[in-house]
Amino acid sequence: MMKIDVLTLFPEMFTGIFGSSILKKAREQGAVTYNIVNFRDYAENKHKTVDDYPYGGGAGMVLKPQPIFDAVSDLKEKAGSGSPRVILLCPQGKTFNQKMAEELAGEEHLIFVCGHYEGYDERIRKYLITDEISIGDYVLTGGELAAMVVIDSVVRLLPGVLGNEESHRKDSFSTGLLEHPHYTRPADFRGMKVPDVLLSGNHRLIEEWREKESIKRTLERRPDLLEKIELTEQQKKWLEELRKEKKSLE
Ligand code: ADE
Numbered sequence: 338m339m340k341i342d343v344l345t346l347f348p349e350m351f352t353g354i355f356g357s358s359i360l361k362k363a364r365e366q367g368a369v370t371y372n373i374v375n376f377r378d379y380a381e382n383k384h385k386t387v388d389d390y391p392y393g394g395g396a397g398m399v400l401k402p403q404p405i406f407d408a409v410s411d412l413k414e415k416a417g418s419g420s421p422r423v424i425l426l427c428p429q430g431k432t433f434n435q436k437m438a439e440e441l442a443g444e445e446h447l448i449f450v451c452g453h454y455e456g457y458d459e460r461i462r463k464y465l466i467t468d469e470i471s472i473g474d475y476v477l478t479g480g481e482l483a484a485m486v487v488i489d490s491v492v493r494l495l496p497g498v499l500g501n502e503e504s505h506r507k508d509s510f511s512t513g514l515l516e517h518p519h520y521t522r523p524a525d526f527r528g529m530k531v532p533d534v535l536l537s538g539n540h541r542l543i544e545e546w547r548e549k550e551s552i553k554r555t556l557e558r559r560p561d562l563l564e565k566i567e568l569t570e571q572q573k574k575w576l577e578e579l580r581k582e583k584k585s586l587e
Pocket residue numbers: 426427428470471472473474475476477478479480483
């Protein structure tokens with residue numbers, strides 16, 4: 338079972354996420370445990386302060402090392418053996434992607450450290466944190482939403498959580514291509530029709546259509562992804578055709 342600890346000054350932010358949908362189900366079925374810790378509880382000083390003014394002056398406050406070091410050390414001790422990944426969410430981190438989610442899903446214990454509006458004392462990054470992750474090139478008010486994004490994408494990959502293992506083998510960023518379009522009933526909704534091939538019952542043709550649509554969509558929306566993957570000969574042929582079609586329309 339994967340153990341997830343989250344250090345935050347805003348534990349209530351996590352209750353909705355961990356108590357709903359797949360993340361809730363994952364806990365109920367014993368695939369994961371969530372432990373939300375307010376690191377203010379570890380502050381040694383009388384007023385339970387977790388931040389202080391920056392040395393050298395300047396605007397904003399800086400998170401002190403002591404509460405975060407002590408909280409992580411306590412969580413490591415409670416977990417017993419093993420060395421957890423200690424993950425800091427921050428805009429300076431490595432940009433998160435599906436490959437990183439897959440890699441983290443193989444770990445037994447993850448500790449997420451979330452700060453809010455302020456900086457971290459550099460010694461936290463240097464001596465405590467094993468990974469720094471950003472969820473994209475934009476600035477959030479804190480690491481909490483970023484931690485939720487990372488946790489969500491990791492937990493859904495844990496064995497048994499989605500039930501249907503095939504559903505993540507077909508995920509957009511696992512295959513390297515975007516997914517093909519999906520349709521359900523009715524076949525004709527107010528004059529908007531489902532492509533005939535999907536109603537044909539011919540599975541070979543349907544698979545072919547899906548694969549081709551997947552390439553088409555990737556070419557239209559994320560051509561950068563096509564540079565990164567190994568295409569089959571058939572896929573290369575389709576891609577060539579699609580590129581020609583696109584050119585002739587320009
Ligand atoms: N904290 C603030 N902005 C962030 C981002 N983009 N990713 C991760 N943590 C953050």
